[in-house]
Amino acid sequence: MCEEVGLYTIRDIARLAGVSVATVSGVLNNKPTIKPKLVARVKKAMDALDYHPDHVARSLRVRRTLTVGIVIPDVTNPFFTDVIRGVEQEAQSAGYSVILCDSNEDAELERRNLAILFSRRVDGVLLAPTSSPSAHESRMHQRFPIVVIDRVPIGFSGPAVMTDNFAAAHEGTRHLIKLGHRRIAIITGQLALSSGLDRLEGFRKALQEERLALPDEYLQHGDFQSESGYRCGLDLLRLPSPPTAVFSCNNKMTLGLMRALREVHVICPDAVSVLGFDDFEWSAYFNPRLTTIAQPTYEMGKQAMQLLLRRLQRSDGDQAGTETVLRLKAELRIRDSTAPPFCGGEEIKQFVDVSTQS
Amino acid sequence: MCEEVGLYTIRDIARLAGVSVATVSGVLNNKPTIKPKLVARVKKAMDALDYHPDHVARSLRVRRTLTVGIVIPDVTNPFFTDVIRGVEQEAQSAGYSVILCDSNEDAELERRNLAILFSRRVDGVLLAPTSSPSAHESRMHQRFPIVVIDRVPIGFSGPAVMTDNFAAAHEGTRHLIKLGHRRIAIITGQLALSSGLDRLEGFRKALQEERLALPDEYLQHGDFQSESGYRCGLDLLRLPSPPTAVFSCNNKMTLGLMRALREVHVICPDAVSVLGFDDFEWSAYFNPRLTTIAQPTYEMGKQAMQLLLRRLQRSDGDQAGTETVLRLKAELRIRDSTAPPFCGGEEIKQFVDVSTQS
DNA sequence: TTGAAAGCGCTACCAC
């Protein structure tokens, strides 16, 4: 029946209020030059018809959509949903809407999503890129402001906000070392991504500072997916001389690693300590409770959106502006999955300060 | 410098290809009446300029945006992100984009989000409503097709897709009963939501079938938030005669419940069994591994989007159509958090068939 | 088969 309920236009309002469309438009845009009396009349008419201005028409006219796109590899990963939440919050309060695109860790899909977003004339984009080196060379990057989050492809330059992965990994590794571990392994992410490389480098640095070796077989190349954590974990545990501690570079891989541990009946932290990158609501309920490096996810989303908004503000012109890169500080959350090594075949010596957190 | 890169219009293409704009438009819309030769020429011109048609202008003209909105109470809840993933997938392959709105469990925000989506002239909306009874009376529900997911407010009628909560709760509770539990408590969600009420009813039914009592103090009213699970859990555990099993009606509340258990040093499942509604990737890594009722989340998202798309297809006219309600089947995943009751002060008798799953 | 022109709902300019 009332299918076309409420599809009124500015002209309907104008007619009902007995003014011109220009006046109605003025009211919509809070033009201060319109007499209060008219404003009231127009508003009354709007209320009467429950009028909601057509954002599409407006966008076409003013050449701004008040819309941003966010392209992420996996909506299902709690890391990204926390980020999204921050973005959403910030967007809403600035009057923006956000179009969500899941690129499914697929560079081609990412490219296509960016094209779609361009067609839809979003004002800007937040992008957590896939690892494909070619993706960021797309022409889309010239089309609208992009703020990269979490991870930048090696060689990319432009505005970005992420965790200070180097420092975080360094701190986490130091925690392991202070516990007394000497044989420490790492399961890395893609090294073509800053988040992958920086974490490895922070890890390396901490080892070097203590003159600890990193045998090739302790350096396992993962890809941030659960499966790789599992596979690498298995490889490590089956080594003739397995590590006494493992640093897993993201939440998914930690999951895989824990599965591997369970499968070969290696008890954590008794036989091997586990330090995971990424914290999540459930970390404290694991068996054992997971020691993690918590990224400031929500904050990351907020900051990224704010950064993007600032770019959009700036006269909509020179996007070339400053190439801001924000590095947010992570937080080490020590729980039960890390402990001093258990008679690991080697010297368990020196005072072990478990409570250290610095 | 090249700020305005690629903002070409259909006229630019027409000029370059030496045809009229109508022809270009025809090519864009795959009109079969255009000579292949011209099509080729136009396409070449498009490629040359890397032309991407303005979706905004198109939307204004054809009065369809190929956009849907999804309004959910919490992007951060893995239940919803799995749903979103299903929606996204289905939307992408149908050429739709999705605008994400987090209503933060706030009825007023939900209402506002719906209004914004209407202004943006989305073709339809997927809505996981808050519990406020008034929300679904909004005029917005007359404006565009809405498919409700997960939970419908009591009294709502319209297309919806959700889990068969009654059956799922019934099956889960039977599992507890078969393990030998007699003193079984429940922590419910909002009973003004179908998901809250139906789970309670399924639970009740299973109890009644076995002539088991449900004392008032075993019926704890939660609100699907972690905090309420914690509070209700504490109340239950401090009862003079505490239950030997607790059924928690969603993932967040289960989390709170586990926290309560830990806090009062009650061992699960030795002292009390826990059955949680909602499964997630991490359930199997909890201490203990959680027995859960897994909803078909991804499927729910897919089905909901498909249902919506079908509505949109149907001549864009009679939305009044059938009031389809899909009830998807859940799956009981038995793990370690449920076990036979431990000399709970009462008779532990009869044969206990732990492996049952029917 | 192709092209010219009207118009989607809004804003912004200019004339009153």
Place this chain on the structure above:
DNA sequence: GTGGTAGCGCTTTCAA
């Protein structure tokens, strides 16, 4: 201060 009107980029008659 207010109103008439051109035009944002596209689709879609209708005429040629």
